[in-house]
Amino acid sequence: MSINAPGFRDVVSLCSRHLLHLAIASASLGLGSSALAAGSDGETLKQQVIAGVESRQKLAQVINDSLFSFAELGYQELDSTQYLTSLLEKNGFTLERNIGGMPSAWTARWGTGHPVIALGSDFDGLPGLSQKPGVAYYEPIVAGAPGHGEGHNSGLAATVVAALAVKDVLAREKLPGTLVIWPGVAEEIGGGKPYMIRAGAFKNVDAVLFSHVGSNLGSSWGQSSSNGTISVRYDFQGASAHAGVAPWLGRSALDAVEIMNVAWNFRREHLRPTQRSHYVITHGGDQPNVVPAKASVWYQIRETDFENTLKNFQIANRIADAAALATDTQVSHQVIGTAAPGHFNKALAQTLARNSERVGLPTWNDDEQRFAKAVQKLVGSPQNGLAQQQEALTPPPQRPGEGGYSDNIGDVSWAVPTAVLGYPANIPGVPFHTPAAAMSMATPIAHKGVVAGAKVLALTTLDLVRTPELLVEAKRYFTEVQNKEQKYLPFISDSDQPAVELNTEVMARFRPLLKPYHYDPTRYDTYLEQLGVSFPGLEKPTK
CATH class of the missing domain: 3.30.70.360 (Alpha-Beta Plaits)
Known part of the structure; x- marks a missing residue:
């Protein structure tokens, strides 16, 4: 949706008025943002959502490993969709499917009223990058098959676990607010998100918290380095x-x-x-x-x-x-x-950054560090191991758009105030879109990184629900700073349709070959156990 599209500014106005009314009501009761978010009751609720994430560490691992094993290409994320939507329905979410005519596009909604917080992440793999996890050498699970050579299997694990932890608190405290979970469909080929915007998936959403796999924990704001x-x-x-x-x-x-x-x-x-x-x-x-x-x-x-x-x-x-x-x-x-080139919200990114500082990086053990250094050696990167110093909030780059990469979360950022959380499920210095980038993605490294990311997402979602001023400031930045001079120019026309036929032949060939390797959590504790991998696998066995 363009910000100039009919009805968009009416939505912005209604949402802004609603949030302002909440802020005024809070002020009249003596409940400013600090009292709502940092008071003793607020601190108790934060501890509860953290505990809610920690109690779901096993679920985070199972989601992460399951999506890794499905290894589906863009527009064909059908097993992933069936798995996730069934899980969310069992947890009380209402599903809307086939958004924008895309079989793997959906939203899962729980709660009532504003604020409406939408949490999303990508879940497609890449062609030809099948890779056994937990080993620091090249070995496909199925030769020539797709694989998660960027780690998109991990984001929705963090998102779902965070949302379930927040849902528990909102339900118990009878707090207003709506949680929306959504997938980034076919991100690797630039699909999905612009068509979801056009179909109205983000209508009346107050804020989007997006997560993307990385090797550290943090966020950034302003015009991004994406193209x-x-x-x-x-x-x-x-x-x-x-x-x-x-x-x-x-x-x-x-x-x-x-x-x-x-x-x-x-x-x-x-x-x-x-x-x-x-x-x-x-x-x-x-x-x-x-x-x-x-x-x-x-x-x-x-x-x-x-x-x-x-x-x-x-x-x-x-x-x-x-x-x-x-x-x-x-x-x-x-x-x-x-x-679209992304522009990310300062107020939302600052909130993610504060909660990232609270959560901190995972504590890595010797096996995890040895494995990371072995993979770094394999790809010719400095063998510094996993991150041990947390990144600070990143300001806008001096020369935006020169990162060379693209992600159509940028389109969402022009429809709704949006910020992106990077979480440490992968290894520093390992290039994406290679088999090496899949090596950590169903190991304890990914599992710990997902849980850390889920805690930050849950804390930030709770802040946005309980602190109306944050959303007022996010909307002010979106309207008065981001959109002051630059307006959204959709790259898709009204006649363009999602290319849902893409990758059908490839997945028809490889899905039957991958199916025997789908993770079965009823029989195996982890995917590594199912594959017979003793972590860390540092040297390829001689035949």
Whole structure:
């Protein structure tokens, strides 16, 4: 949803008035924010939500390990969805499914009234990154299968456990407020979130607390280092012919793809140095003696801001048209996914940071440190082990958008005041989108990091429910600072639809092969036990 969309400002106004009324009522009773959040009763409730998380450490481990074992690609997170929605329904949440026409998009809602706090995290894996956890060497669970080479299996474990702990307190104390749990669908291909916004999933939400796997515990605010991205596939249509007997009768769609790629590579020199762009040819024909009648190329176009991302997308469209003209073929394009440059809320990030300081980093034992250093050695990073000094609240970068990565939590950040918590479930210095980034993600390292993240999320959610002034300040920053000069420019058009057909063939091939390795918590204490891994596995056994 754009902040300029019909009805959006009415929603903002209603929510702001509601929060202001709560703040005024609290003040009239002598209950300022400090009294609500830090008084003896407030401290008791905080201790209770921490205890609620700690009592669910086993659940956190089971969720984390289960999602790791499912290893599903974007838009095909079907086993993950079935598992999580069943769990939440059993715990009293009301489910809305198939949001925006996406089978793995859903919200789980509990409670009544404002404030409405939405807690989310991504849960898709990456192609070809199957990796046995707990071993510091490369060994797939199923060769060629998807895997969690970024650690998206862990975020919803922290989210669900945090929400259940807060739910207990709200129910017992009869406090108003609504908890909404939601998944980041197909984040790795830029899907999901923009379509959930368009479908109204965040309507009337007062704040979003998002979590993402990292190697430390903390948050940041302001314009982020993430890029805007448009992920788009260009499909060329030509005519087939015998490539040896009568090639002049054919019109090669593959020639068009190659001409587009060459032209784009020449054009890079004349684009801003802040741009990032990459492509793969997803179809180039069937065999060389048949002129390819169909060919496709998939681009990701990144820039630091809305305007230049759109500008480069338009340049790519013109180059595709020119390639089609040069080869007497036709071209169409499909937007696969998008991500807006993120801007994260100062008041929410400060609250996450305060609670992160209270929770602190996990205490790592010798086995965990030895394992981390072995994985760091494997990837050529400094062998410093797991983080032992907590990160401070991170201010806006001096040069926003130059991190090179993208995440469409950025889109959500322009629809609702949003902040992101990083939690220490992975290993410092290990690059994402590699098998090495999966090695810790179903081990005690991930389990401890998830619990730490869940405690911070639970404490922050409780603060937002009990301290109306925090949400008033979050809304003020969102309206008067974030949106003062920059407005949200959705990269998807009204006619764009989520590419839910993506990854169906890959998962149809690998899901039956992965199923025997799905985690069974009724038989095994951990996924490592099920796989026969003795943690830490530092050296590959000789056969």
